[in-house]
Amino acid sequence: MAEEAILRFLHNNSEEITDSGQFSAEHNLDHNEVVNVIKSLHGFRYIDVQDIKRETWVLTDEGKKYAAEGAPEVQLFLAVPEEGSISKDELQKKLAPSVFKIGCSQAGKNKWVEMGKQVSRKVQHVEDKVKSLLLQIQEGKDVDKDGISSLKARKLIAPQIWKGYSVKKGPNFAPERKKVATDLTRENLQNWKELEFKEYNFNAKGAPVEAGHLHPLLKVRKQFKDIFVQMGFEEMPTNNFVESSFWNFDALFQPQQHPARDSHDTFFLKDPSTTRTLPEDYVERVKRVHESGGYGSRGYNYVWKREEANKNLLRTHTTAVSSRMLYALAQKPFVPKKYFSIDRVFRNEAVDRTHLAEFHQIEGLICDRGLTLGNLIGVLNDFFSRLGMSKLKFKPAYNPYTEPSMEIFSYHEGLGKWVEIGNSGMFRPEMLLPMGLPEDVRVIAWGLSLERPTMILYGIDNIRDLFGHKVDLDLIKRNPICRVGI
Ligand code: PHE
Structure with missing residues (x-):
């Protein structure tokens, strides 16, 4: 449109285009578009141009307000x-x-x-003279000097430099832009004598390379993994999202009436709804410890139901994996172990800025003879100081499977306050002894979410931007690796 108008005007009239602004107005064209075409035609020397600069006035925000509402x-x-x-x-x-x-x-x-x-x-x-003057300026009409200076004094208008061009025929002028060949196709090469080829532009920027991008959760997970490996921990196999209630709850001495086992908190599976195999003699010992205790415990005093334990679910914590691993460990002559896992867990929760029904847990555990709460506090200080969190506080807490249990708080320098970063404890004898672990073996363990530190590191305040179907893909592409620690 604009290109045709400019070339036709120069071709039909011997004069030049004296002012691109006026030209645009007369031909009902957008001036920005005309400027772009002028620049392009000038590049190919179809036209010669000269800059024009003019001082014009535009309304300030206050000016715009009065133009609409009156002075x-x-x-x-x-x-x-x-x-x-x-x-x-x-x-x-x-x-x-x-x-x-x-x-x-x-x-x-x-x-x-x-x-x-x-x-x-x-x-x-x-x-309302002020309003009518402002409207005149808004419409691009001329306003006399006194008008301008009164509006200027009240800061209702501000100067703006308008840039345009005067245009005349250039050395390569033609009434129509020649189509140049851009590709080395078979046809173009056969007709090369008749064609004009576009010159290479060696200064053009290359198109950005479309590559894959690692998700922030993957990047932070890798760093946690490195820390665990440096501390001598082995990774547990976490490749089963579906778990039985037995390993997720019962083996962890979590009573069958516990509210977490309600379908409001846990996703139970419809198909297959129950697990096929469980280690029967161990199941028997778990049943007994729930019902009547043993190993120095009084138990919970209720009738334990096998059907409850058989129910399949999406695991609600990675501690389900830890319980399987500890049981496996108990089946062989005892060797101390340091285990970790980082994987997905599921909870039937209302989704909001900080909660999803699906998230990741990081879990570490140490299993050895004679461990104490002091060992737990020591290893937590070591672990978290490698993340750059060296000021820790512990608060007594409750988990059905640990005693004592401690919530972990870290002093957040940026927020200027203590924030909860994880949960920990020593697994109960009611959990470890039915598995068959030796009596003097203690297991210290802790868990935290992967999402929380990732959101802090990447400055994300809505978990839905990070993970799930509403994820902000741009954010994933833009973000560099954020280093944990110092
Ligand atoms: N399983 C706990 C949770 O889901 C975390 C935890 C792990 C607590 C190990 C104590 C020991 O929050």
Whole structure:
């Protein structure tokens, strides 16, 4: 459109285009588009150009407001009754604070109103000159010097440099742009004598390479994994999202009436709804410890049901994997172990800015003879200081499978407060002894979510931007590796 208009104009008229702005207005074209075409035609020397710069005026935000709503002095004048008067307080209530303030001073200066405790009109009628001047400028019309300087003094308009061009025929002028060949196709090569080839532009920027991107959760997971490996931990196999209630709850001495085992908190499977095999003699010992205790425990004193334990679910914590691993360990001559896992867990929860029904847990455990709470505190300090969190506090807590249990808090320098970062404890004898672990073996363990540290590291405040179907793909592509620690 614009290109055709420019070339046709130069071809049909011997004169030049004196002003691209005027030309655009006369031909009903967008000036920006005309400028782009001029630049392109100039590049191929179809045309010669000269810059034009002009100072014009544009409305400031305040100017735009008055152009729409009227000048404050007029608004104020109209708020004063035609006859009689209004109290200044009453008048103030009718107007926005800035309108009242500016309106008072301008209307007073113009001698439109009598200002005292009472305000009354001094003239019958006023004209909104400010508004009409502003509208004229908005429409690109000329405004006289006095008008400009009054609006400028009130900061209702600001200067803007307008840039345009004058244009005339250049050395390569043609009424139509020649189509140049851009590709080395078979046809183009056969007709090369008739064709003009586009020159290579060696300065052009290459197209950005489309590559894969690692998700922030994967990057942070790798760093946690490295820390565990440096500390001598082995990774547990976590490749089963579906677990039986037995390993997820019962083996962990979690009673069958525990609220977490409700379908409001846990996703149970419809098909297959139950597990096929469980180690029967161990199941028997678990049943007994729940019902009547043993190993120095009084148990929970209820009737333990096998059907509850058989129910399949999406594991609600990676501690289900830890219970399987500890049981496996107990089946052989005892060797101490340090295990970790980082994988997905599922909870039937309402989704909000910080909660998803599906997230990741990081879990570490150490299994050895004679471990104490002191060992747990020591290993937690070591682990978290490798993440750059060296100020820790512990708060007594409750888990059905650990005693004692501690919530872990870290001092967040940025937020200036203590934030909860994880949960920990020593697995109960009611859990370890039925498995068959030697009596003096203690297991210390802790768990945390992967999402929370990732959100802190990447400055993300809504978990839905990070994970799930609403994930912000741009965020994934943009973000570099964020290093944990110092
Ligand atoms: N399983 C616990 C949770 O889901 C975390 C935890 C792991 C607590 C190991 C103590 C020991 O929050």
